[in-house]
Amino acid sequence: MNFTRRKVLGAAGAAALTGSLPGRAFAQAGPVKIGMSMPQTGSLGAGGKAALVALRMWVDEVNQKGGLLGRKIEFIVYDDQTNPALTPSIYTKLLDVDKVDLLIAPYGTVPTAPIMPLVKQRDLLLMGNFSFQVTHTVKHDKWFNNLPAADASSWFPGFFEQGQKLGAKSIAFLAADQEFAQNLASGAKELAKKGGMKTVYDQNYPPTTTDFSSLIRAIRAAKPELVFVCSYPNDSVAIVRAVHEIGVGEGVKIFGGGMVGLQFTPIMESLGSMLNGIVNYNSYVPGIKYPGIEEFLSRYQKRAAEEKVDPLGFYLPPFNYAIGQMIEQAVNGTKSLDQKKLAQYLHTNEMKTIVGPIRYRADGEWAQPRMLMAQFRGIVDKNVDQFRSPGKQVVLYPGEYKTGDVVAPYEKARGK
């Protein structure tokens, strides 16, 4: 090859020029893309929309501060309609067409489970969003869940602890025939077995069930002492109504467990006094003093009113905001968007969030779960403001947040 001084200088100049202007420099000046699907319609739509408000609040706040690594965040969200068939294609689009830098999982187990093989195959960081046991078979090491329970044994000990204290020996299970409810119910059945309880009724109902009268009547006929229900929002409302009409029997000490939807403000407001006595899981209830949560909720509630979503936002919004806070800490801590570095940071550091400090186990679930078990008390009809104050959901478990003892049997508690 014939090198002349002019050619060498020309090449060096061109290299210097391209080094200062090329694509990478443009890419770094571009936004950090964070993508996800969120159920904005369908049975999880109400919760999903409220959660989205919290995530958007975090994006806006970070962008006002100058963004992540000096780059603005571009938040890309698609509606998965609570349809698990849609999420794999949405996440493929996010990765291959939108070319996002970071992924957040959709709210809920059912929409999340189908994307786990894709995420595992591409070895990507995925911030979980109130999903239950979606990695226990896939075993993805870059999964970090915001759900304050690691598994069924940490989700429901409160329910079974109360049941055992009351001397319950038998239990009925009613669960929706879908991923989340089945996972939850199977974990709860193990706890019941360990507690020496006899299962006197065990049914899975189809998610399209219109009327639950027959199922509730069958539970009453089985004469259980505990009734454990795993249901999605629409079903939860129909079940509570059917229980109010048909009754579950005088012998039932505790009714509830894993009913999704009874944490959503519009549903709580609509069911009103029908909620009294139910013992159900929750993620946050007023009175718990996590640093910054009350200030967050006050800002959220203003925005929620404008966007016509869950006006109180106790259940999902703080935990979705926490996803943003954890991403921010990991990116700032590593000064990188490298998925491996971020995962390592999340594994080794305690995250400071508005739902308390979070430290992760190797499987990406909380090392110290904080799922609450609370009993509805003194609820009146048509009053949304009653849920703002402590006392309407008495915390039975865990001990550090406990605000009262369970009232039983359920029939007596219903009148409280």
Add this chain to the structure above:
Amino acid sequence: MGIPLDLLLEAVLFGILLGGFYAAVSMGLSVSFGLLDVPNVAHPAIMVFGSYCTYMVVAWLGLDPILAGVLLMPGFFLLGMAVYRFYYEAFERRGSETGVRGIAFFFGLALIIEVGLILAFGVDQRMVDAPYIGKSLAFSEVRIPMRMLVAFGVAIVLTVALTLYMSKTFTGRAIKAVAQDEPALRLMGANPVRIKQWAFGIATAASALAGAMLIIVGPVEPGMDRVYIGRTFAVVVLAGLGSMTGTVAAGLILGISESIVLMHPGLGASWAPAVSFMLLLLMLGVRPQGLFGR
């Protein structure tokens, strides 16, 4: 594992009430699809729209949900006439491939209704209050939900009214005639398009009342129409296209079978929808024209 006789009888009772409700929500489709041969897959979405309108009337005026549904019927009648006119001008009049294009049109309409409801109301569930919601009639161990009794009663009244209208009035007989032999009706000087437009209006008005029953039986959300597409078409096909009495009979068969499967401890409640549709397939195999079809 068996089921005690008293529980079986209660399951049948719950099934009758549930079946009456299924018949009521299928009645409009029985007219539009069964009699007019219009592939109205938007029927459940129109019904959900009826539920939201009922919710608004109840919230604004404090009326009983059923009364609200009745008051909405004239408006829905006009809406149905307008929808059919558009469908006729855009598809039916042009002849070929009406069925496929028609299905696409009504799917589009269902989607527009669903998205419109989301924009207007959000995705939260909506419910109404009435003295019979959340209460039951108790006879010893048997407790019957009053909301299901009301839905059943309204279903029977709607069926009787539609049956009498179809058999006793000139327009009703004309609707049946247009379903049986449209060219013959045209040769007799009647305008089948106007008759079909009128009938589609009646079907849509029935959907308004069905929507009121839907929100009485349980909470509604904008995407709920998807749950009812399969069920309503199953009821109408099982009934024998266009038969009002058959619609009630088919609704009862689906309701009772679903209720027994849900209550039976040994069958597995998850099979409830499958049993209903298996009955439909069996019926189509044995009697393709349906229970009351000719």
